[in-house]
Amino acid sequence: MTRRLWMNRFSSRICRRSMVGAGALVALALIGTACSPVDPADGDSPGGGQSSAAGQDVFGEAADAAQVKPGGTLTVALSADPDKLDPTLSRSLYSRYVFHTMCEKLYDLGPDAKVVPQLATALPTISSDGLSLSIPLKQGVKFADGGTFDAAAVKTSLNRHLTLAGSARKSELGPITSIETPDPKTVVIKLSKPFAPLTAALADRAGMVLSPAAVAKLGANFSTAPVCVGPFKFASRVAQNSIKVVKDPQYYDAAKVHLDSIEYRIITDSSIRSANLKSGDAQVADSLSTQDAPTLQKDDTVSVLQSQSLGYQGLTINIGNANGIGNPLKQLDTPIAKDPKVRQALALSIDREALVKSIFNGLNTVACSPVSPKSEFTSDAAQVCPAHDPAKAKQLLADAGVSTPYKVEMITSNNPDSLRLAQALQGMVKEGGFELVIKPVEYAALLDQQDRGDFELLQLGWSGRVDPDANIYNFIGSTGSQNVSGYSSPEVDKLLTDARQATDKAERIKLYGEVVSKLQQDDPIIYLYRQRNLTGVSKKLLGIQVYPDGVIRTAFAGFAK
Amino acid sequence: MRRYLLNRLWQSAVTLVLATIVVFAGVRALPGDPALALAGEDRDPESLRAIREQYGLDQSWLVQFWQFVSHAARGDLGESIRTGTPVRSMIASALPVTIELSVLAILIAGVIGVGAGVVAAVRRGRPAEWAANALALLGLSVPHFWLGLMAILYLSVALGLFPASGFVPFFTDPVANLHHLVLPAVILGTGLAAVIMRQTRSSMLDALSADYIRTAEAKGLPPKAVIGKHALRNSLIVVVTVVGLQLGALISGAVVTERIFALPGFGKLTVDAVFQRDYPVIQAVVLVTATAYIVINLLVDLLYSVIDPRIRVRGEA
Numbered sequence: 001m002t003r004r005l006w007m008n009r010f011s012s013r014i015c016r017r018s019m020v021g022a023g024a025l026v027a028l029a030l031i032g033t034a035c036s037p038v039d040p041a042d043g044d045s046p047g048g049g050q051s052s053a054a055g056q057d058v059f060g061e062a063a064d065a066a067q068v069k070p071g072g073t074l075t076v077a078l079s080a081d082p083d084k085l086d087p088t089l090s091r092s093l094y095s096r097y098v099f100h101t102m103c104e105k106l107y108d109l110g111p112d113a114k115v116v117p118q119l120a121t122a123l124p125t126i127s128s129d130g131l132s133l134s135i136p137l138k139q140g141v142k143f144a145d146g147g148t149f150d151a152a153a154v155k156t157s158l159n160r161h162l163t164l165a166g167s168a169r170k171s172e173l174g175p176i177t178s179i180e181t182p183d184p185k186t187v188v189i190k191l192s193k194p195f196a197p198l199t200a201a202l203a204d205r206a207g208m209v210l211s212p213a214a215v216a217k218l219g220a221n222f223s224t225a226p227v228c229v230g231p232f233k234f235a236s237r238v239a240q241n242s243i244k245v246v247k248d249p250q251y252y253d254a255a256k257v258h259l260d261s262i263e264y265r266i267i268t269d270s271s272i273r274s275a276n277l278k279s280g281d282a283q284v285a286d287s288l289s290t291q292d293a294p295t296l297q298k299d300d301t302v303s304v305l306q307s308q309s310l311g312y313q314g315l316t317i318n319i320g321n322a323n324g325i326g327n328p329l330k331q332l333d334t335p336i337a338k339d340p341k342v343r344q345a346l347a348l349s350i351d352r353e354a355l356v357k358s359i360f361n362g363l364n365t366v367a368c369s370p371v372s373p374k375s376e377f378t379s380d381a382a383q384v385c386p387a388h389d390p391a392k393a394k395q396l397l398a399d400a401g402v403s404t405p406y407k408v409e410m411i412t413s414n415n416p417d418s419l420r421l422a423q424a425l426q427g428m429v430k431e432g433g434f435e436l437v438i439k440p441v442e443y444a445a446l447l448d449q450q451d452r453g454d455f456e457l458l459q460l461g462w463s464g465r466v467d468p469d470a471n472i473y474n475f476i477g478s479t480g481s482q483n484v485s486g487y488s489s490p491e492v493d494k495l496l497t498d499a500r501q502a503t504d505k506a507e508r509i510k511l512y513g514e515v516v517s518k519l520q521q522d523d524p525i526i527y528l529y530r531q532r533n534l535t536g537v538s539k540k541l542l543g544i545q546v547y548p549d550g551v552i553r554t555a556f557a558g559f560a561k
Numbered sequence: 562m563r564r565y566l567l568n569r570l571w572q573s574a575v576t577l578v579l580a581t582i583v584v585f586a587g588v589r590a591l592p593g594d595p596a597l598a599l600a601g602e603d604r605d606p607e608s609l610r611a612i613r614e615q616y617g618l619d620q621s622w623l624v625q626f627w628q629f630v631s632h633a634a635r636g637d638l639g640e641s642i643r644t645g646t647p648v649r650s651m652i653a654s655a656l657p658v659t660i661e662l663s664v665l666a667i668l669i670a671g672v673i674g675v676g677a678g679v680v681a682a683v684r685r686g687r688p689a690e691w692a693a694n695a696l697a698l699l700g701l702s703v704p705h706f707w708l709g710l711m712a713i714l715y716l717s718v719a720l721g722l723f724p725a726s727g728f729v730p731f732f733t734d735p736v737a738n739l740h741h742l743v744l745p746a747v748i749l750g751t752g753l754a755a756v757i758m759r760q761t762r763s764s765m766l767d768a769l770s771a772d773y774i775r776t777a778e779a780k781g782l783p784p785k786a787v788i789g790k791h792a793l794r795n796s797l798i799v800v801v802t803v804v805g806l807q808l809g810a811l812i813s814g815a816v817v818t819e820r821i822f823a824l825p826g827f828g829k830l831t832v833d834a835v836f837q838r839d840y841p842v843i844q845a846v847v848l849v850t851a852t853a854y855i856v857i858n859l860l861v862d863l864l865y866s867v868i869d870p871r872i873r874v875r876g877e878a
Contacts, residue, residue: 077726081833083599083643091601091608166611168600223645239644239651240833241728241825267726267823268833272713276823279718279725326606444593444838451597463602474605481605 059111060305060535063258063543068558074262074541076554077273077282081240081266086223087208088161091168093463093550096205097286098264101245101555102144103228105207106135106154107199113310113374113466113548115203119149119229123199130194130503135187135202142250143211144233151181156212158189164220171481172201172470194501196508200467204549231257231555241266258543258558274536277302283538286552289417290360293534305535305546308365310372311464311471313421315410315526317343320486321453329478329486334456335402342406343523345396349432350425351388356529359424363534367527369516370462370471374548377468377505381513386520393432404433411449412459414440421528422459450484458484461531466549468512469500476524487524569862573855580851585626588843594618595642595838616642616841629844638848639841641834648845651830656849658728659819659827661738662746663811667804670750670757675793675800677754678761682769683788693758700755705814708748709821716744726823745822749814753807760803764796771795798865805861812850 082095087103090096108118117123119141124133141149158179161169174195180188189198201207214227226234231253232245246261248254265282267273270289274296276282288296288304297304319337320329336342352366368385371378397404412422419440426436436457441449449455465471473496474480478488492515499511519525533550543557596612597604613619617628632639638648681693717725723744729737768774769792777787816828823829827846834842 075727081643083601084645086645089645091599091604093602166608166615168608170607171605221645237644237646238654238825239641239646240830241823265726265823268820271710272726272821272823275710275713275718276725279713279721281717281725281727442593442836444598444836445591447597447601448593 057307057548058303058305059307059547060537060545061543062545063556063558065256065258067561068258068542069561070258070558071260072258072559074259074284074554074557074559075282076262076264076552077267077276077285078264079266079268079270079273079285079287082243082264084223085226085234085237085243087157087205087210087226087228088164088167088169089220089223090205096549096551097554098243098245099205099208099228100551100553101232101262102226102230102234102248103208103210104230105203105205106137106209107203107207109203109466109547109549111545111547114376115199115466118203118207119209120202124189124202126503130196130501131191133189133191133198135189137185137187138252139185141229141252143213143227143229144248144250145211145213145227146250147211147213149209149229150184151187152184153212154187154209155179155181156215157209158187158206160210160215161206169201169206172197172204172206174198174201194503196500196503197467197469200465200470203466232262235261256556258556259554262554277536277538280538283541284544284552284554285536286533288534288536290363290532290534293363293536294361296536301539302536303539305537305544306363306532307546307548307550308372308374309464309531309533309550310374310466310548311462312367312370312372312527312530313364313459313461314367314528315346315425316450316458316460316485317346317524317526318453318455318457318485319524320488321484322486324452325482325484329488331486332456335400335406336408336456339400339402340522341396341400342402343526344521345393345400345432346408346429346434347520347523347526348386348389348396349393349429349434350526350528351428352385352528353388355421355424355428359420360529363532364529365532367530369519369527370475370525371468371512371516372464372471372530372548375466375468377509377512379509379513382509382516384516384520390431390433393434397433405430405435406433407435407437408457409437409439409455410457410459411439411441411446411455413443413446415443418459425459453484453486463550468508469496472496472512472515473500476519485524487522489518489522492518492522565866566863569859573859576855577851581630581848582626584844584847584851585629586622588840588847589622591835591838593838595840598836598838599642612642618840629841633845633848638845641839641842643837643839643842648841651842652827652845652849655825655827655830657730658825659812659815661731662742662749662815662818662824662826663808665742665746666750666753666811666814669746670753671804673750674754674757675761675797677758679765679788679793681758681762682765685766690762693762697755697758700751700758703751705748705752705817706821708751709745709818712744712748713821728824741822741824745818745824749811749818752814753804753811756803756807757800760800761793761796764799765792768792768795801864802861805857808857809854 078094078097080094082098083092084090085095085098087099104119106118106120107115110116119138121136121138124135126133137151143149161167161173162176175192176189177192178190182188208228211227215222218225230248231251233248235244235246237243243264244261247257267276270292273285274288274292277285278299293304296302317336318332320331322330322332331337356362356364356366366385369382371382373383397406410422412418422438426438429436450458462471474482476483476487476492477496478493495511495515499508502508533546535546535552537544540560541557542560545553596609596618599612600609617625640647641651677693681690684690713725716722724741728741731738774787774792777791815826816832819826819829820832831846834846
């Protein structure tokens, strides 16, 4: 059977099963998209200037002021409701979309995923022992409430991130001992140990600076009326439905802001998000489904921006998380938990190429490690991908003394995309000698089961951070807070700690390469693919950009003249 | 009447207490933990502990239940674990949307349902009855989400007649408000219209064969007056009850419709709160819904006893 034929048969089988298993709404979403023959995406598909070859990023371009008319309200269809609009307490990814327009950070990410100054004027100066970071600040900057942005304000914000009850930023900031303000335009951060990921953390919510006056007034209720430095300021929020921000005339670069206001409208269903984009009720829609994106790419009124995420989707195998996370590790008494050969066999029986082509229209990309190829810490060693080899998988299972088909139960989220992936995997691993039993669970329940260690195998992803440490350490370090696999390897722990404390970039790159090699032998997590951040944008709009951090940059966009 | 009223009020109070207990226990029996759902990706043991402490989730169920009930009795429904917004203000902003949507849906369903029902009864055995029956069957069997999606695809995306999402408060711009709500209300009303149609048809048929109608006809009243004044008026008693009973279906329908059209209503609030395990919000919305149900049932019963005094007498006996 040719590969193409196999894939078509494969996808039609998935389709039939999805119709039965995933419920009527899911089925409906699939009608007309998933059930049409799968066309592997190719580079020359028609779709206007913004279409691109599989794997190629389209970040969008900055708006040309001459082509943009001033004013207007932009409606953004958001796939999930952001949580608290408080940079200290916020934990959801989606809050970052809104923060981007109203809370600037000390640092930001450029299109190449490198850290660039935003409210700082330059990258931090790090002392030779790595224990002191000096950050120079912009001058003449005002908060939306008119207060002055200076070193004292930065200090107040950082201290709040470090001390407020329930702060989600504390662990990101590392071992900070004190924050000093030698003068209004300089902040010096003192550390007890060198902490390389700090600069990247300051390019995310930990680097957002809150108005000290608003913090003093609202305290822990800052999220009800957040005030920061930004092109837009908070206007109103209707719980679980919409958030509105309006242009801030006090903003230091207000001349570059074209729109009057932005409304974020929460529309959780991806097909309805894309319908809103097509009808013009929304001009931007995030997280398009890989099922809808090809149709939208062919639409004359819409363009699709795509960027590869810094995260991954994978299979986590429960090795030593028998008692739940936070409790002492205890190995499970199953062949897949005890014998790395069985886990390797599972990894080898997955054809990642076929997976991304048949399930995700070739829009997502293959992943074999936690280090994104877009990261500046990548290397050849970090991108090695063992070839799909079901024969070898069977051999490994025989060597491990396991009778086939070897039955494994996998829990997965019950959304349409996860179910399609699970069913595809089920079909694939059969060839390698595995019988995958799929247990779809609702997302909140999945997280619960994951932390209690109540699973054999689970499928979940990580949205990704700029610094590789934040994508690896917590998940496979023996003491990692999210080591739900219960994996423990003194060798990997040492490599990760060294990489965390190394100040030399080349050294870190080498160490992460070694971590990946070791992980591919032990397979506590089988990395599958990297998601693409797919964003639909109306062609009436100019200047929408999406960088690898997945945040949609809307602040400097405007409607075309 | 007073004894009947007191009796019904007492029954309602017991129902409300039972509903509160069931909801509280039910929410906690759901798999998943609000602290985990809130923490999402960024979770670490320390912040999970902090969230649990902050919202009293580390306390025993009994303590949590007492907190909930004693606060609710004082009108304090707590704040959303997810967004920190007071639940009272969330409900206050969501409830009017759903009420407006439901009232519109009932009006639309009533006009279509009663109209079609009368036609089906009067034109019994003719094509008009067939058509009305077929429409009713369709209205009952086609799910809201499918109708909603089709409406968005054809009426909003292809023809651009109605907005696909969003909401404008009535007092900000009444025209825009109705423009946004008509489509969701029609879709929400389809099931109800079908039920009303069937009910109107069958009770009209009963009425039309009753003695008093023959008397009215014999007196030489014009058909319009016979059907409108005598037959329809008597048939409507049953229709009112049916509408009351169908309100539950209407609210569960609103959940789907509001999600599809991104309307900031009560249904959407409820479902999202359940997905996020936002305990204070779930508890409060169910409490409010239960209260609404009980009050509506009470009102329907009272309305019933006003329309037909025999019921009141039986209730008192």
